[in-house]
Amino acid sequence: MSKMDEMKLSRRTLMGAAAATALTAGVIGKIAMTSATAAEIKDLPRVKQKMVAPPFVPEHDQVAVGGPKVVEIRFEIEEKKMVIDGDGTEIWALTFNGSVPGPMAIVHEGDYLELTLVNPQSNMMEHNIDFHAATGALGGAGLTMVQPGEEVVLRFKATRTGVFVYHCAPGGAMIPYHVVHGMNGAIMVLPRDGLKDPKGNPVKYDKVFYVGEQDYYIPKDGDGNYKKYESPGDDFGDALEVMKGLVPTHVVFNGAAGALTGEAALTAKVGETALFIHAQANRDSRPHLIGGHGDYVWETGSFDDVPATNLETWFIRGGSAGAAIYTFHQPGVYVYLNHNLITAVMLGAAAHVIVEGEWDDDLMMQVKEPTAIA
């Protein structure tokens, strides 16, 4: 039954994609149509991309250098105990490369992404991966199921630009279970000639902040304390009960409440431009930068769409990633959060950006300090 649901889902995705292709004819059509032969792919240059832990992203060219290539990446699956808040609440997280979210891979449109997915013998569960950027076989999920002790290699062509979620999808209730235990992330497929503003001018960024928003559903005992478990999967029955209520106990950025605050806060300088990538594999979100804006926002994630401008808050549909460009004009501390403020303040979905530079009185000043009302 779950397979059926998934089939319906992917059919709808394909139909939607077909409509989009018709609208933006040229670029997407061309690459999708030109099928390379096995020999041609074999002759393509191959590069290894070193994965780094979020909120950072691999070194990359914003504008592609040379022609298409095969970009090799490696994800090692790690089932590990993580502490997700200041109270010491624990989860047996299911992770790609040990982080929540998993690492970001970056390619250009027309490149091939070749993933080696490793499920070490030390793990308890079977895993796979569904790339929303990929076409066919349930996003690759149908070709990547690996038992503990196995590895698999999947190659797919990046035919659409944008930021896209990936996640584990081992079938049935295990799909949401794995996703809400951290097993998701995003990749970025850049246009070969880089990002563009609404007028078609090139847009460059100085840094990328890759934020994965994670909803957790931690079971409680009779006294209301969060339960702890001996090993991965032990919480399965309890967790499904909490998940069915659709009310997360935690919604956090990068794996744990406060993971992007204090000494781990994001940093920038006045005049620098940041690309915020926000991935949410399961649940809707509303990113907002307190004290700033979204200069250009690709809300649905597609870089072939004209970005929206000057947004205060943008919407990330559960199961998608979006991107926003912002140039900092004032120094200080900014809060990047889910502007469902209950989620941000009480459940954890907030990050901080420390920005250095000169304060601009023209943009803002405190004309008079608080005093007693005259």
Add this chain to the structure above:
Amino acid sequence: MRFSTIFAFILLVFFGFVLFSEKEKIKPLVSSLPSSFAKQKLPDEFMPELLVVELEFSNEIKKLQVGKYEITIGQWKYCYAEGGCSFLPRLKLNQDDLHPITNINFLDALEYIAWISKRSGNKYRLPTEKEWSLFANLNKEQTKKKLFDDPRMAWAADYINYQKQNKITQEAGAFGENQFGLFDIKGNVWEWTSTCYGSENVGQTTMINCGAHIVQGEHRGAIIDFVRNPLAGGCSIGFTPSNLGFRIVREL
């Protein structure tokens, strides 16, 4: 004679009712203890230990007795058992009687102080913010560090002291002692002071809001009196206290 007895009884019932209903509406600041309580000596382990410290104010040096530790869960439970404290917070899995009491608001702290004062015959109180800063040696340590020196960015300057929250309390004493021999000043329990928000010049406002009091700990904050579990401590940058507790002082 009989008439006046009945009258007194009616009066008692009436005022009892008034007192009772008041107690239901707002938590009493001073709880009325049965007189028998003060007759039994409070066991030593439930008596907060105080140390004499010399505090250097700008114009004088003053000696003050200061709680060596924050009030503990065990001490609080005694107050609760005797009816002096009307609220007992739900304890976390790792907490036992030797941990500091947390999840209590300003009014709860005053209840304890009223009870322990009555019970011991000593007059205890919360420290003022100034006293706290002096016995915590704040001037020499914490206030020096700023993220931004520009006064226009004072609103963000304290971010340098921001720490990722660790709400898990430890046994009293676990966070070490300072030069005065006081423990856990640098722990993860923020302590209530008797200073109203705005009544000292540290804040930006000249208004006095006594529905909120200054708490001190990992950072300075103003917390509304009825708040027990501060998920937010004021501004959106988010210096939310990890835990709220207190220590007591007594004048010599």
